[in-house]
Amino acid sequence: MEKCKSVLCPRIQARLEKEKEKDANCDVMPLSDTHFNVRYFLDQLTVDLNARVCSCRKWNMLGVPCCRAIACIFFVNKEVEAFVDDCHKLNTFFKAYAGSILPCEGDRYCPRVPCNLDPPPIKIGLGKPRKNRIKHPKENPKKPGCLLRSGIEMTCNICRTKGHNKRSCPNKGSYVPIEPALKRPRGRPRNDVAASQPIHDS
Structure with missing residues (x-):
C-alpha cells in the first residue's frame, strides 16, 4: 500500500475507473448547483452532490460515486476522488493499521488461576414434574x-x-382357493432323470 501513488486504495480506484467509463452514456440536466437530473439509457435518476445521494442508491451503500454521479461531478468541473467516502482513502487505511498486535504466548505459558469452575445451576420449573410421556394421538x-x-x-x-x-x-365356506402353479426346479437335472428320457437318433 505504501507503493500506491493514488489517493484511494487500489481496488476502490479500479472500481472508480470502471464507473468513469460509463460516464459517456449519461445525459446531465442541472436543476441547481448541486441537484441534477440524469438520463442513463432508459432510466431517469436524480443526484444530490451535497448529500452524496443518487436514486440508484449505489453511492449510498458503497461510498463510491456511480456513473450518474460521476457525470454530474464532471459537469461542475470537480475531482471525483474528493466525493469518495473517507473510509476508502489511503490515509484511513494507514491509520487503521498504524498500531501493532503484540505476539501471544501459548497455553503452556499462560498464568494459572486458582479458580474452581462449577456447572451452572439447574433451574427447576414451577409445578409438579411430568412423569408420563406424551402419547401419540x-x-x-x-x-x-x-x-x-x-x-x-x-x-x-x-x-x-x-x-x-x-x-x-x-365366501368363507364356498370359496375354493386356486392352487399355485408348480415351480420349475432350479439347477441342472439329475442323472437318473436324464437317463430315463428317450434318446432320438438323428
Whole structure:
C-alpha cells in the first residue's frame, strides 16, 4: 500500500475507473448547483452532490460515486476522488493499521488461576414434574407403544378383496382357493432323470 501513488486504495480506484467509463452514456440536466437530473439509457435518476445521494442508491451503500454521479461531478468541473467516502482513502487505511498486535504466548505459558469452575445451576420449573410421556394421538390405549389400525384398508386372505378380512368374508365356506402353479426346479437335472428320457437318433 505504501507503493500506491493514488489517493484511494487500489481496488476502490479500479472500481472508480470502471464507473468513469460509463460516464459517456449519461445525459446531465442541472436543476441547481448541486441537484441534477440524469438520463442513463432508459432510466431517469436524480443526484444530490451535497448529500452524496443518487436514486440508484449505489453511492449510498458503497461510498463510491456511480456513473450518474460521476457525470454530474464532471459537469461542475470537480475531482471525483474528493466525493469518495473517507473510509476508502489511503490515509484511513494507514491509520487503521498504524498500531501493532503484540505476539501471544501459548497455553503452556499462560498464568494459572486458582479458580474452581462449577456447572451452572439447574433451574427447576414451577409445578409438579411430568412423569408420563406424551402419547401419540393415534396410539392404542390398550397396547402402549402401538398405533391404531384406523385408516388402514384390510385385505381378505381368502378372496383377496379389500374392505374386509377372512373372519367376515362372505365366501368363507364356498370359496375354493386356486392352487399355485408348480415351480420349475432350479439347477441342472439329475442323472437318473436324464437317463430315463428317450434318446432320438438323428
